[in-house]
Amino acid sequence: MTTSPTINDFIRAIIKRDLDAGTHPRIVVRFPPEPNGFLHIGHAKSSTLNFGLAAEYGGQCHLRFDDTNPETEDLQYVDAIKRDLRWLGFDWGEHEYYASDYFETLYEWACRLIRKGLAYVDDSSENVIRSMRGTVTSPGSHSIYRDRPPEENLERFEAMRLGQFHDGACVLRAKIDMAHPNMKMRDPLMYRVRHATHYRRGDQWCIYPFYDWAHGQSDAIEGVTHSICTLEFSTNRVLYDWYLDALEIDPRPRQYEFARMNMEYTVTSKRKLLNLVNEHVVDGWSDPRMPTLAGLRRRGIRPEAIRIFCESVGTTKVDSTHDPALFEYCIRDNLNQHAPRIHCVQDPLPVTLTNLPEDHEENIEAPYWPHDIAKEGTRSLPFSNEILIERNDFSEDPPKGFRRLTPGGMVRLRHAYIVRCTRVEINAHGKVMHLYCELLKGSRSGSDSSPASQQKPQGTIHWVDARRSLPVIVREYHHLLSVPVLEDELWAGLNPSSLIEHSHARIEPSIAEDSPDQRYQFVRLGYYWRDPKFIETSPPIFNRIVSLRDSSTKTKSKSTAVAPKKNKPQSAQRALTPDEKQWLQRSGLSAATGLAIYQIPGAQAFFEDASESAPSASVGNWMANQLLPALGDRPLSELPFGPNEFSQLVQLFDCGVASSHETREVLKLMLTTDDSPTKLLARVQDSILSDPEALRKMIADVLREYRDRVQAYAAGKVGLKGFFVGQVMKRSHGKANPKQVQELVSEELARITS
Numbered sequence: 001m002t003t004s005p006t007i008n009d010f011i012r013a014i015i016k017r018d019l020d021a022g023t024h025p026r027i028v029v030r031f032p033p034e035p036n037g038f039l040h041i042g043h044a045k046s047s048t049l050n051f052g053l054a055a056e057y058g059g060q061c062h063l064r065f066d067d068t069n070p071e072t073e074d075l076q077y078v079d080a081i082k083r084d085l086r087w088l089g090f091d092w093g094e095h096e097y098y099a100s101d102y103f104e105t106l107y108e109w110a111c112r113l114i115r116k117g118l119a120y121v122d123d124s125s126e127n128v129i130r131s132m133r134g135t136v137t138s139p140g141s142h143s144i145y146r147d148r149p150p151e152e153n154l155e156r157f158e159a160m161r162l163g164q165f166h167d168g169a170c171v172l173r174a175k176i177d178m179a180h181p182n183m184k185m186r187d188p189l190m191y192r193v194r195h196a197t198h199y200r201r202g203d204q205w206c207i208y209p210f211y212d213w214a215h216g217q218s219d220a221i222e223g224v225t226h227s228i229c230t231l232e233f234s235t236n237r238v239l240y241d242w243y244l245d246a247l248e249i250d251p252r253p254r255q256y257e258f259a260r261m262n263m264e265y266t267v268t269s270k271r272k273l274l275n276l277v278n279e280h281v282v283d284g285w286s287d288p289r290m291p292t293l294a295g296l297r298r299r300g301i302r303p304e305a306i307r308i309f310c311e312s313v314g315t316t317k318v319d320s321t322h323d324p325a326l327f328e329y330c331i332r333d334n335l336n337q338h339a340p341r342i343h344c345v346q347d348p349l350p351v352t353l354t355n356l357p358e359d360h361e362e363n364i365e366a367p368y369w370p371h372d373i374a375k376e377g378t379r380s381l382p383f384s385n386e387i388l389i390e391r392n393d394f395s396e397d398p399p400k401g402f403r404r405l406t407p408g409g410m411v412r413l414r415h416a417y418i419v420r421c422t423r424v425e426i427n428a429h430g431k432v433m434h435l436y437c438e439l440l441k442g443s444r445s446g447s448d449s450s451p452a453s454q455q456k457p458q459g460t461i462h463w464v465d466a467r468r469s470l471p472v473i474v475r476e477y478h479h480l481l482s483v484p485v486l487e488d489e490l491w492a493g494l495n496p497s498s499l500i501e502h503s504h505a506r507i508e509p510s511i512a513e514d515s516p517d518q519r520y521q522f523v524r525l526g527y528y529w530r531d532p533k534f535i536e537t538s539p540p541i542f543n544r545i546v547s548l549r550d551s552s553t554k555t556k557s558k559s560t561a562v563a564p565k566k567n568k569p570q571s572a573q574r575a576l577t578p579d580e581k582q583w584l585q586r587s588g589l590s591a592a593t594g595l596a597i598y599q600i601p602g603a604q605a606f607f608e609d610a611s612e613s614a615p616s617a618s619v620g621n622w623m624a625n626q627l628l629p630a631l632g633d634r635p636l637s638e639l640p641f642g643p644n645e646f647s648q649l650v651q652l653f654d655c656g657v658a659s660s661h662e663t664r665e666v667l668k669l670m671l672t673t674d675d676s677p678t679k680l681l682a683r684v685q686d687s688i689l690s691d692p693e694a695l696r697k698m699i700a701d702v703l704r705e706y707r708d709r710v711q712a713y714a715a716g717k718v719g720l721k722g723f724f725v726g727q728v729m730k731r732s733h734g735k736a737n738p739k740q741v742q743e744l745v746s747e748e749l750a751r752i753t754s
């Protein structure tokens with residue numbers, strides 16, 4: 001890998017071109033939030049892009065508060081924005097700027113335009129101005145004040161500044177072209193009268209500049225070279241350039257637009273987020289369900305995960321709405337390396353171990369990182385004759401493939417013993433109240449010499465000691481929206497179950513010694529940490545940062561993606577041995593998949609370990625169809641990767657980050673190198689995208705999938721081309737070159753519809 005930045009989007013291509021041509025000796029970019037709310041995940045995209053560009057190209061990124069609206073802006077937002085950006089890891093040094101510091105210069109420059117006959121004061125009311133703008137298809141008409149001489153305009157503009165007019169009495173407008181095809185150019189407003197106190201400038205001003213007038217000129221004042229904003233400002237670019245031309249500014253900034261980042265089930269409008277705060281739907285801007293950086297931080301997400309996500313969605317010109325599964329994958333992947341594994345029982349069911357004395361007390365040293373032999377560290381798990389297990393780890397009437405405790409069944413208590421359920425106590429309402437189990441002597445984890453360890457439990461479950469565990473409250477968060485994309489009102493789309501509280505949870509006592517900001521994996525449940533807002537409360541409150549598995553994979557059928565090979569040995573045709581049967585039942589796999597794994601030494605353990613954090617059906621499929629056939633004569637133990645890495649790969653596939661083709665390619669590389677699956681995937685995706693053949697194949701897939709839309713296109717709905725391009729960009733995770741995709745889609749559409 002080279003150290004020079006990879007050119008994987010159009011903005012980097014432009015910057016490289018400008019630097020190569022010597023247009024600018026170095027780049028200056030800016031991140032320009034308006035201090036009228038907290039930053040959200042969309043702003044993380046924009047700031048990661050801008051601060052990232054400055055770092056990659058040895059330039060500089062300014063933090064500029066775009067604070068020209070006195071009514072909505074506030075110092076608390078300035079402070080929150082700075083705190084959140086620092087937390088994300090960005091440093092703007094001394095380059096902290098405020099558009100409100102430029103009010104004097106902007107005023108001077110407006111006078112300059114007036115003197116040049118390029119701006120005028122209009123006394124028309126807001127309604128009249130609006131009615132005279134015309135429409136997209138018809139030109140507007142001239143205001144009766146349009147031809148005021150410059151001297152009179154200068155006088156009136158000064159009177160505006162001096163407070164001689166009430167709000168709305170008049171405005172300053174640029175004199176451009178009322179018939180311009182771009183509505184933004186029809187004598188746009190530059191200043192309005194607003195007698196309001198500004199959070200920084202106090203009552204110094206009673207006229208305030210509009211966005212278009214303030215923004216480009218602020219860029220110019222700061223020597224910004226590349227002013228990067230979102231697509232909705234594309235039509236403002238002509239005006240941006242017009243103002244700079246009129247002021248004869250040189251060298252000058254250029255505006256470039258990229259697509260906003262949207263995410264399904266997520267609100268990314270500051271106005272709507274403010275509504276949620278004001279209506280107390282959430283616990284302020286930093287509620288752990290909020291997509292604000294403050295909310296994500298309080299929830300426990302680490303800043304690197306956010307940056308990696310923002311980088312991996314790419315920077316494109318095609319609007320797309322991302323599946324939160326990709327974000328969750330990045331969060332999980334990042335926590336995996338930082339979160340020791342511990343036990344917490346969310347919904348406890350008491351279990352008495354009947355063949356242990358009542359005063360039995362034992363301490364079991366259990367590893368914090370059982371999945372990673374390179375990492376050391378253990379904690380002591382108290383164990384006695386009274387323990388607690390998860391209520392849903394027991395079933396009186398188990399469904400097929402249930403790998404936990406059943407009446408008469410056996411499970412292993414993780415890091416401890418095998419137990420067999422001998423009696424179930426049920427109350428008058430049919431609710432299971434208590435279990436009685438027998439412990440298999442000599443079955444303690446790791447003691448494999450005794451005959452008891454030959455016993456095959458149905459599965460492994462987590463547990464805590466009933467007496468020496470600690471009470472905790474566990475909060476589980478779900479999307480704030482119940483619909484992927486808001487179509488109606490915000491209130492109609494709210495998810496009523498976005499917060500689920502487990503108030504009787506119990507946790508192993510080792511946490512008492514940890515620092516309060518420690519993140520954990522609660523085995524089999526997810527990643528958690530203590531809610532920093534309630535660090536003093538007792539019992540402690542833990543936030544679920546993210547679940548262990550992508551919840552959406554349960555509904556998305558992946559079964560078609562990995563088709564079983566036709567030439568596979570038909571092992572299921574003969575009668576199964578009892579051991580094989582037991583394995584199939586325990587693994588929950590189909591006969592063909594399960595037996596392929598059964599036959600390879602070490603593969604069962606590999607499967608079980610990998611299934612800890614990826615859906616076992618997927619792990620089974622990928623092992624049986626891809627990994628094991630690729631092994632040849634090599635034993636599993638000689639692979640350069642273990643079950644943990646394999647499970648990461650399966651998760652990449654399962655949450656849609658990697659296509660099945662890409663997953664196979666990554667697996668091939670994993671067999672020979674020891675880079676992480678995520679790194680290898682980036683490499684594979686980059687190489688695929690520079691190959692037009694691979695892009696063509698992706699396009700063909702999209703057109704095949706949306707055959708009905710291709711027909712509609714052929715029947716004249718040519719606007720659908722954008723949709724196809726969008727789909728291809730989505731599949732390329734925003735990394736394909738949009739221009740190339742557009743060309744190839746056009747070619748392909750022409751070919752199949754001709």
Ligand code: ATP
Binds near residue numbers: 031034269271
């Ligand atoms: P909102 O519509 O939520 O009020 P905004 O765009 O008005 O957001 P600003 O404070 O003006 O909020 O945004 C600062 C910068 O962040 C702008 O350059 C804006 O284009 C960018 N930005 C805002 N939302 C997104 C998003 N969803 N994806 C990418 N960039 C965004």
Ligand code: MG
Binds near residue numbers: 034
């Ligand atoms: Mg804005």
